Amino acid sequence: MKAKRIISLFLLSCLSFPAMLHAADPTLIGRRGCGYAIENTAEAYNEGARRGYKMMEAHVRLTADSVFVTSHDGKTDRLGGKMKIAGSTLADLKSERYTQQRDSAAYEGSTVCTVAEFLDICKKNNVAPLLHLKTLSKDTKQCSFLTPLMITVAEKGLTDKCVILTSEPDYIEYLMTNHPDIKLQFQADAKWQEMFDWSCARKLDVQIRQDLVDADCVKRYHDAGVKVNVWTVNTPDDYHRLADMGVDYMVTDYIQP
Numbered sequence: 001m002k003a004k005r006i007i008s009l010f011l012l013s014c015l016s017f018p019a020m021l022h023a024a025d026p027t028l029i030g031r032r033g034c035g036y037a038i039e040n041t042a043e044a045y046n047e048g049a050r051r052g053y054k055m056m057e058a059h060v061r062l063t064a065d066s067v068f069v070t071s072h073d074g075k076t077d078r079l080g081g082k083m084k085i086a087g088s089t090l091a092d093l094k095s096e097r098y099t100q101q102r103d104s105a106a107y108e109g110s111t112v113c114t115v116a117e118f119l120d121i122c123k124k125n126n127v128a129p130l131l132h133l134k135t136l137s138k139d140t141k142q143c144s145f146l147t148p149l150m151i152t153v154a155e156k157g158l159t160d161k162c163v164i165l166t167s168e169p170d171y172i173e174y175l176m177t178n179h180p181d182i183k184l185q186f187q188a189d190a191k192w193q194e195m196f197d198w199s200c201a202r203k204l205d206v207q208i209r210q211d212l213v214d215a216d217c218v219k220r221y222h223d224a225g226v227k228v229n230v231w232t233v234n235t236p237d238d239y240h241r242l243a244d245m246g247v248d249y250m251v252t253d254y255i256q257p
Helices: 002-024 042-050 090-094 115-124 146-155 169-178 195-201 214-223 234-243
Strands: 027-030 055-062 068-070 098-102 103-109 128-133 163-168 183-187 207-209 230-231 250-253
Touching: 027 042, 042 055, 042 103, 042 115, 055 115, 068 115, 068 146, 115 128, 115 146, 128 146, 146 169, 163 169, 169 183, 195 214, 207 250, 214 230, 234 250
Parallel strands: 027 055, 027 250, 055 128, 128 163, 163 183, 183 207, 207 230, 230 250
Antiparallel strands: 055 068, 098 103
């Protein structure tokens, strides 16, 4: 009888242990699409989807003719261009071809991608978009430009999947008031302790740079019902260390799902 009980307990553990591991696995987010093409371009997003990411990040900028495009920087010079995004039209930006050296690989030939094009790629590949809003105006209280962006997300049928990430509390407050259906993440980073009560009161998931996160930080957020997203995680050792802490999301260039 004792032997049968031991065998039963062993079989039960074999069934439950994989489920526990699966439940603890963090969601991997393709950083700027992925690390296998020029960042924030259609090629990067398509390649990220092909490699299996179910969520991808795109940085958002606004052109002179009020078109939302995906770019980390306000200028294109780091990618071999010569234009300032806020001072250029979409047609101007589309005339450029970008190049980028990423680790040991060189990529070339891509051009700027609009947010609408990014959302189309996400929808086609069943990928959740993470739109990372850069600071688009010196006066962060002027947030009305965010409504056309939310309309674009809604027109693509992605309101229930899209996540907006920003470090600007004014953007957060505007979106919570005017677009309550959209999911939000607050990029807290070094201010996470200072802004802890503010973000938790609003039930905002948070993003924090990986070197600023420890197990106590994750536990405090989880106890408050908030999820933790860390960036940027590109090695197996860092993946396992942070997964053991229980983080919920990881932004990565190279670690594939």
